[in-house]
Amino acid sequence: MIPALATLLVFQLLGEVTVLATAAPVPGPVVGLALLLATLALRPAWLDAIKPTAQGLLQHLSLLFVPAGVGVMQHLQRLGDEALAIGVALVVSTLAGLAVSAWTMVWLMRWQARREGQSP
Secondary structure: OHHHHHHHHHHHHHHHHHHHHHOOOOOHHHHHHHHHHHHHHHOOHHHHHHHHHHHHHHHOHHHHHHHHHHHHHHOHHHHHHOHHHHHHHHHHHHHHHHHHHHHHHHHHHHHHHHHHHHOO
């Protein structure tokens, strides 16, 4: 478990270093996760070593939302003051997410249909 956790943390560190070195507008952990995905695609055997630890972390993922909930409770007045802006942002981002998901689904369905049509 410790080596697998160390591996996950090393990839997060690599992501942070990459973002700092390139000034990319992406969070370091996201880059680290992409690097881990690429590594696992190249070396699938590593998946067996990392999977149990990753699943254990995912089982307790809800605990990571406790600090965010506490932060929300401490800033209720500010949330009330900016409720309109927050509400508009939530609605617009939800609609944008739905639109992009629908577009992606349509594109993938057309791509799959073309791919099946070209099959011998």
